[in-house]
Amino acid sequence: MVTASDLVSAGTLPAPRFAPYEREALGNLSDADSLYKWHGQMASSCMELISHFEVLLRNSIDSTLAQYFRESDRNIPWFLMNTKLAKDLSPKVNEARVDAARYNFESRDHIVSRLMFGFWANMLSRKHDELWQKTLHNAFPNARRPRNEVMSHIEGVRLFRNRVAHHDSLLGVNIPFEVNRIFTICGWINSDAETWIRSVSRCHAAYSLRPVNPSNTVIVPAKTAWKTYQKTGAYVCQPGRFFRDVSRMAFYSDKAVQASIPEVLDRRDHVPWTENEAQRLDKTGNLDDRRVAKVIREVLKLKDSNGDALYTDGLYQVFILSDISDIVKTKTLNSPVQHTKTGKGSAYVRKQRYCTSGSILHASTTNDIS
Template identity: 35%
Template sequence: MPSITGESHDAISKSIEATRTRLRGLSARRDSRDQIIAGLSFGFWTELFGSKHEDLWRAALSNALPGTPAGRRKNVTAKLERLRPFRNRLAHHDSLLSQDVLFQLEEMLTLAEWMSPGARIWLERHEKVSDLYRQRPVTPIDTLVVPATEAWDLYENNGIYICPAGRNFRPSKYLAFYANKEIKPTIAQILYHRDNVEWTTTEAARLSTLAGDANKNDRKIAAAITASQAAGWTGGRYQIFLLSRVGDPRTIELKAAIPHLQSGRGSAFVQRHRYVSHHSLQSAKDTSDVK
């Protein structure tokens, strides 16, 4: 079994001793094991999965979360770091109207599942957040939904969306794909948008040579031109959206695709494009719930 480093042991001991000292100041009898665990901050538990505790993870903590993908501590750390600011908002009774509550709920449920699949099932059966969320009074229209018969594969492989130049779009935070009579379960964040790009090998070569951080999107567009042409997209002029990819923390992953149950000529959920709230996507059972 791997040994625990001195740095890790010292960091844990220091936090525990500080908590014990604070508890003793309140009452001589408050210095119990249960009180110490309750008295440690959320930051302590988050930091327990930091890089300095890698040996502790391998020796013991990984056994507490056996379902962690690939057994990697970093997967746990990433979720805890995303949950920490949200937990602080709750603890300080801050407003949640601008928060992606269902995303945070899914993060919590996933952590529980990594500890025990049964724990997740129990929590899903008893949680009331999802039902309450559907009644939220504020649902900003912030998501562009596009038809994606061909575009979906291009996004999955390259993290981009392209369409003819000159098409007008309202400013949006997210982009969702509709194909095969369903809204796909991946809702990407729009990172950059540019219209009227010359879609040629020559332009790709020019953009790829532009150096520096200020031109990083130019280089990404160059790579997109090359990738789309390899996938059969022809030359011309297009506009491009650079998007967060599958697995990116900025990307919203729904539990499942949202089916479109209407049928008949002209009944497709998206003909050209439309705008919806990403909140309605997160709670929708089918497209009739999307608004």
């Protein structure tokens, strides 16, 4: 039986393409082959889900705008009317019309079907804020969220979609997290749509069949983050940043992996970092929401050495972690794990890196972490 690694050896499959799977399998070619095969099946399941989601999204936005511009009365598609919106969108619409005409189809529905995902996501951008206030919020009747938050979540799906569609590796992506984000947005559109898309999705089932267990701990650079965790029990970073599906987090600060390795209790992306959002979360009655609200308030109080706010109003991604004093959930080392390499390019963590928590617990230096 021919395997992916056989194709790499023959030069048929590019070695750089296969290399991440071999590294993930710690050099075991049989495991790497299984992982590469699984990845294709996983990506296929994700693309199937994204296709369902994209149709639901564009239909909701399209229907909302058709009603707002009284399309049925005027008998002209809203995107071809003599309006400022239609004129602004005309380059993309014209491209879709030309593409449809190539196949002798130029009906309204054929044009809509050829408008890219980015077209619909862009409808929620800041330049369309007035349109959001007037009508576009009706495309997400269950959201009760501001435009920028809805836009940010859809942008997250777009980035995930691009990774899948361009056949990029998903090894560094928390696939269940991204899939659940799609479910959430569908629920904002229509609760029955969420129920249906959950029922047809194969993503969680495919994910459970992963043949090589991923590293369970992410190590993050923590010049500021380590102090933030000590004071708030949370890790806060920019929205939309991809992470693997991990159960623990470690902090690299002062040239060492710090001694506390907390458990990841919750993860939220594109969270508005405001007192208004904290108040909204407090009112949901959900204990996890209240915990996030508490973190928002605590983090907003943090100051740097100049007395300026460490985190300003905006959108953030937040990991709620077990407390540093929680001897049950937080693993604790006798001392930090020192990084001994020096010189140019020797930094241990730049963005993030992954390992097993066990390798940190038994490491003398960072050279022992795997």
